[in-house]
Amino acid sequence: MRHGTLTKKGDHVALRFERRLAHPPQKVWRALTENAELAHWFPARIDGPREAGAALSFVFPGENAAPMSGKLTVFDPPKVLEYMWEGERLRWELKPEGTGCLLVFTTIPSDRAQVTRDAQGWHFCIDNLEARLDGRPAAKHDKELFARLNAEYTARFGLGGFPAFLRSGANRVAASSLDIPGLEASVFDGVDGTQVVLCHATQDANTGERLQDFDEYLVVLEGSYVLSLNGNEMPLAAGSEFIVPKGARASGRYTAGTRTIHAFGGRGLKRAEAK
Known part of the structure; x- marks a missing residue:
């Protein structure tokens, strides 16, 4: 080889x-x-x-x-x-x-x-x-x-992780906003109020169910992600994209090594304090 x-x-x-x-x-x-x-x-x-x-x-x-x-x-x-x-x-x-x-x-x-x-x-x-x-x-x-x-x-x-410049202290999601063991996240706020969150599962992780405050655009970059939407599970492989509508009950289940991008129609997460 x-x-x-x-x-x-x-x-x-x-x-x-x-x-x-x-x-x-x-x-x-x-x-x-x-x-x-x-x-x-x-x-x-x-x-x-x-x-x-x-x-x-x-x-x-x-x-x-x-x-x-x-x-x-x-x-x-x-x-x-x-x-x-x-x-x-x-x-x-x-x-x-x-x-x-x-x-x-x-x-x-x-x-x-x-x-x-x-x-x-x-x-x-x-x-x-x-x-x-x-x-x-x-x-x-x-x-x-x-x-x-x-x-x-x-x-x-694949990349296996996001580049270091995307994972700076100023972009890390505050623990008070995202308390999910095994999941690392960085957040970027748009001038129009939208928000993009990069997630990387360092181990198997479950987000828990939440009521969607905003429409969400989801892309799976690497690994596998099971989206639960109003009680229905949908396995999403690398390369999959999905729209999660506002008002839906949603949760996500990651396998270790999975990376996803989530774009929201508003700001649901806070930035971490810059270190």
């Missing part, structure tokens, strides 16, 4: 790629560690001693951006290379297989919501690593290619 897979690793998720390469570990190791080789497939030059515990700098040639920092945590040639890059852990493992080897690359993203972006980027990089080892030309940064990879990984992974 050439595509990356997503697995749970403690409280985080891990993005993992496996590639069977027709080259011995020693050759692949040079491609992973030497800047002359990294230039053909890796997004940055890595400056710093190649020894465990060494501080690293990630430099983007031809760009004015300041170098990014990191640390080399494991250096065991030609088996395991692991380093931190601005808070993200990258681990490369080489396992001999006949005259070639199995490459296992694992990264733990700092933000789950960025995993689709990370997956498409690393997929592209590892494709070019393989091309370099095989003596083939590297693929160019092509909009069509990245659009295809983005669509593939979005279908596989």
Whole structure:
């Protein structure tokens, strides 16, 4: 399988790629560690001693951006290379297989919501690593290619959570307004009195029944949501949208990991105090 897979690793998720390469570990190791080789497939030059515990700098040639920092945590040639890059852990493992080897690359993203972006980027990089080892030309940064990879990984992974800028302290729903264990929410107020609420279930959760004060537009982004409307249950899968009318008796039941958007014709929830 050439595509990356997503697995749970403690409280985080891990993005993992496996590639069977027709080259011995020693050759692949040079491609992973030497800047002359990294230039053909890796997004940055890595400056710093190649020894465990060494501080690293990630430099983007031809760009004015300041170098990014990191640390080399494991250096065991030609088996395991692991380093931190601005808070993200990258681990490369080489396992001999006949005259070639199995490459296992694992990264733990700092933000789950960025995993689709990370997956498409690393997929592209590892494709070019393989091309370099095989003596083939590297693929160019092509909009069509990245659009295809983005669509593939979005279908596989989703975002898993809302981006951090949508979950700021000023947008979090006050506990007094939304007291539902396992449900995180952020609220945005429109100038015309409408309100949009983003909900993410960190565990199975039930909203309890309420009488609708306003019309509500509901979209299920990821996972599954069971809407109960006037006593009738309607399972809604990812991609479903629904209008809940004013005056209805409604409740919702989330499975863990589900994300929904609710747009109301008025302001039924209060903002949290900014922290």
